[in-house]
Amino acid sequence: MASVGPFSFVKEVLPLPLNSTSPPPRLFDGTTRLYLAYVCPYAQRIWITRNYKGLEEKIELVAIDLRDRPAWYKEIYPENKVPSLEHNNQVKGGSLNLIKFINTHFGGPTLLPDDPEKQTFAEELLSYSDYFTKTVFASVLSKEDYISNDAVAALDKLEESLSKFEDGPFFLGQGFSLADIAYAPFVERYLIFLNDMKKYDITKGRPKLILWIKELNKIEAYTATKRDPQELLTHTKRKFGLA
DSSP: OOOOOOOOOOOOOOOOOBOTTSOOOOTTSSOEEEEEOTTOHHHHHHHHHHHHTTOTTTEEEEEBOTTSOOHHHHHHOTTOOSOEEEETTEEEEOHHHHHHHHHHHSOSSOSSOSSHHHHHHHHHHHHHHHHHHHHHHHHHHOSSSSOOHHHHHHHHHHHHHTTSOTTSSBTTBSSOOHHHHHHHHHHHHHHHHHHHHHOOOTTTTOHHHHHHHHHHTTOHHHHTTOOOHHHHHHHHHHHHTOO
8 A cells, every 4th residue: 555644634614514495506517526414424434535535625525414305415316315426427325335436536645555465355344344334233223231242243353354464553554544434433433322322342352443443533534524422322312213
């Protein structure tokens, strides 16, 4: 992986979310737009990628109010969810596809390695991420006061994966990558949710995970996308009817 670090990051003023009364932006005018909700972990993946590659002036943020969505948004993206990317007169979705697309089609530091072994492992981690997020989140939603054995095993697999390359604290060693971006928003939330709802500390007995989180929090492109823990907790409890 190239040793180039993230572009110099300047914290931006975030636009207010658009709701059902909001007019659309000037759609398909040549501007690339990331449609997102600030509390959505899937959208956060693309947001981090944009920031790390220094694309703040090339990819405009358009926040959507998920509780009161504009009708025009469903017209341009029938799935009517976030994230999506407006680019070259098309609107595409799928968070993993979008982070790969932005990494490939836009300038800035690369977020995938040149090393074939690390490339293969990156793909394995990206493929596994959907199982990880769903398995651990199932324990968040569970009425039990403990997390499942499957969730524990999924978290243990993260610890094991962070031990594969010894040349740095990230999944692929020294270089921050799409693999880290795929997991960061979810680990951020599970750290909060499981501690609050199940009294379970996901970092206990997982020193590699502790170090990974510490190093993530040194990356401004990531920390600029983080929300207040109480906001995330309140949003999730309200959305899923959790006590």
